[in-house]
Amino acid sequence: MSAEDDVVGDGRPEASSDQEPRYEPSPGVGKLLGWVLVFVLAAIVVVLGGVYFT
Structure with a gap:
């Protein structure tokens, strides 16, 4: 799983059930x-x- 897979459409990290964003x-x-x-x-x-210079 790459870092791009953990991001939702609006750019925020996806919050899974066992860890905070x-x-x-x-x-x-x-x-x-x-x-x-x-x-x-x-x-x-x-x-x-x-x-x-002036």
């Missing part, structure tokens, strides 16, 4: 903070590049 856990605070810092750094680079 399994979902991916939410990202941790550190990972979220890392992405926020990446986007802030990218925004600073774009703004400073625009100031430098």
Whole structure:
């Protein structure tokens, strides 16, 4: 049985009688903070590049 066999038509995992549906856990605070810092750094680079080239 493959992973595709466990998914119902709308993409949710199928709940069988002996096990609960399994979902991916939410990202941790550190990972979220890392992405926020990446986007802030990218925004600073774009703004400073625009100031430098004008």
